[in-house]
Amino acid sequence: SQQGEEDPQALSIQEGENATMNCSYKTSINNLQWYRQNSGRGLVHLILIRSNEREKHSGRLRVTLDTSKKSSSLLITASRAADTASYFCATDRGGNYKLSFGAGTTVTVRA
């Protein structure tokens, strides 16, 4: 079942701008993961942040995690047209490795 909510639902930005999306969840987690999905395709893993971490970087991606607020954010800097996709957060509560996905944020980067 879904335990996460994401906002905004949709985001339209100009190439070169930053994109920020947020994810909230309800129960304690082992880790939180962000995935990207291009239209009609499978998911690509972007970054994983463990429950004892507060911030993580990977290239143009920056993820933060606030376990006290049960929320995470994904920042994409200097966006490109190729970043146009849907982005999902997924929480892993540990034990059985099942992921619960948020509703997703659709990002459109205008050239």
Add this chain to the structure above:
Amino acid sequence: GAVVSQHPSWVICKSGTSVKIECRSLDFQATTMFWYRQFPKQSLMLMATSNEGSKATYEQGVEKDKFLINHASLTLSTLTVTSAHPEDSSFYICSARPPLDRGYEQYFGPGTRLTVT
């Protein structure tokens, strides 16, 4: 990164027929695979967890007799939609979890679009 394939990528079938979808991990052994369903512009809903050598574990509300899962080997899981109906039309995605020493992320297949007419 690890590669997971799905076959077919799309299928159209008539009401009442059964459809089998294959999920393969190509470069690692996966003791656990997951099957998801995704409706247009919506998130992924976990249907079941497929474990090699044992019965699948289904999420609440998922009919196990309708969605048969077989994890025949460490690299192959299949989902069979039995007696398909138009409401079963959806995008089905599998994922595989590699051994823990490769991390906690899952690797997803490209998905199978099923249309039941």
